[in-house]
Amino acid sequence: MKLDTAEFLEVFERIASIGATPDGGCERLSMSPEDIEARALLTGLLEEEGFAVWREPTGSIWARLEGEDPSLAPVLVGSHIDTVRNAGKYDGLLGVMLGYWAMRQIRREKIPHRRPIELVVFPTEESARFNYPTVGSKLLAGRVGPDKLRECIDAGGVSLYDALRAQGLDPDDTEPGRRRLREAFCFAELHIEQGPSLESRRTPIGIVEAIAAPTRLTVEITGEYAHSGACPMHLRRDALAAAAELILAVEKIGRFESVNHSVAAVTRCRLVNESMNVIPGHAVLGIDIRGIDQDSIDRCVEGVRRSLRKICSTRGVRGGVEVVSKDSPVQMSPTMMHAIRKCCEHCRLPYHLMPSGAGHDAMNVAPLTDTGMIFIPCKNGVSHNPAESVEPSDIEAGYQVLSELLLDRAKHR
Ligand SMILES: [Zn+2]
Structure with a gap:
């Protein structure tokens, strides 16, 4: 018609x-x-x-x-x-x-x-x-x-x-x-x-x-607050720098799984007690992963966990992942x-x-x-x-x- x-x-x-x-x-x-x-x-x-x-x-x-x-x-x-x-x-x-x-x-x-x-x-x-x-x-x-x-x-x-x-x-x-x-x-x-x-x-x-269905994660990264002038570089446990590495890792994971129509991004980043002269000690990230293939979504979540473990061990910070919501495609x-x-x-x-x-x-x-x-x-x-x-x-x-x-x-x- x-x-x-x-x-x-x-x-x-x-x-x-x-x-x-x-x-x-x-x-x-x-x-x-x-x-x-x-x-x-x-x-x-x-x-x-x-x-x-x-x-x-x-x-x-x-x-x-x-x-x-x-x-x-x-x-x-x-x-x-x-x-x-x-x-x-x-x-x-x-x-x-x-x-x-x-x-x-x-x-x-x-x-x-x-x-x-x-x-x-x-x-x-x-x-x-x-x-x-x-x-x-x-x-x-x-x-x-x-x-x-x-x-x-x-x-x-x-x-x-x-x-x-x-x-x-x-x-x-x-x-x-x-x-x-x-x-x-x-x-x-x-x-x-x-x-x-x-x-x-x-x-x-x-x-x-x-x-597509969203899976949402909250990641908490705990480092150590320190004086941004007095603390030497090699002793810093910078939660925000660790978060920055994770943000890029999530983007990479999303790009890799995009062949399966999945997407992933850090959509929120919050610093607890931030201050101009303090090395960030605590960062909270929100991650939104979406896809139509459950295996691919699961691989994205596993990729986030693996990347976080690696970042934590090289940087000497602690990290935790919480699955906030998980819908099925x-x-x-x-x-x-x-x-x-x-x-x-x-x-x-x-x-x-x-x-x-x-x-x-x-x-x-x-x-x-x-x-x-x-x-x-x-x-x-x-x-x-x-x-x-x-x-x-x-x-x-x-x-x-x-x-x-x-x-x-x-x-x-
Ligand atoms: Zn509509």
Whole structure:
């Protein structure tokens, strides 16, 4: 199906402009007045179009386009419309709007399809306000319970649980939404890549193979505080110099494992009791390792431990590694990847198989039903920033593949 780009962008802008910032970006933190306004506008658009809309009790929004056989499990498409602070327009919203648009065109042009097609908009995908990512889809997937929402507190002391209740929602009433998600035939999410791979390859479509999972480590290095003038060089036990060696070692480990799509970096470095005239005695580092291959992730962690041991023994400092969090990478469904590839070939669009470095709602849905993700390029790989930008031709390509995919899946018995 071909996108009427001008008309689509006009409707897209109506929602994207809610919470608009002066520099062309937008800000719709989860359950903020702007997010609530955008949710209401979208719900109105869906109802106007004649879809059966369900305001699910825990905050997701569902719209259904009936198929020839209403008894069959539906094909799901969706993403999120909340944003980070000072965000771009396309993260999340583009996937929701293209899904809506495909359903609208299928309905208006009376294109036959056996299965129902449903749009699902997950709430609170971003962690910007409540400090916990993809919590809406985690709740519906049964990965967390309503208690978790009580623990998600914003800077003003408001819990996500209370924010939902204030909207007349009931975060304890999870079962209807969970059942609907569980019983879906498949789930498709289109999203901007949020990285530079597709743009640098001049490829309009990315087919996500797996969503990377973070493993986070805290490393403490203890040396000896000493006077930075009086202590001779050969007697120093400099914790920061040891940390510097580890930072470079982690980069080397990440580069080495990048052939397996892993990445690793020291992302935080803190000195305890730092002072201009004191040799640092205590450094605390944060390390973020991500990948889609568990063995490769494990090798990165082992590499960090080995490097630290070596640095400690040559420099006479002590070091300790703590694994702060450890998530498993999520594989996308081979059936969905194959179906997306067929759609790309049918539309004569080049594609690239790739991992997703960022997390998405799709990773929570994947254990429940066949799940696939389509990426399209964004300018310079920039996201979570007002400079986020997508070429209309890439939106058109994404739409062709997504709409083709929905029809292909909806034909299946
Ligand atoms: Zn997103």
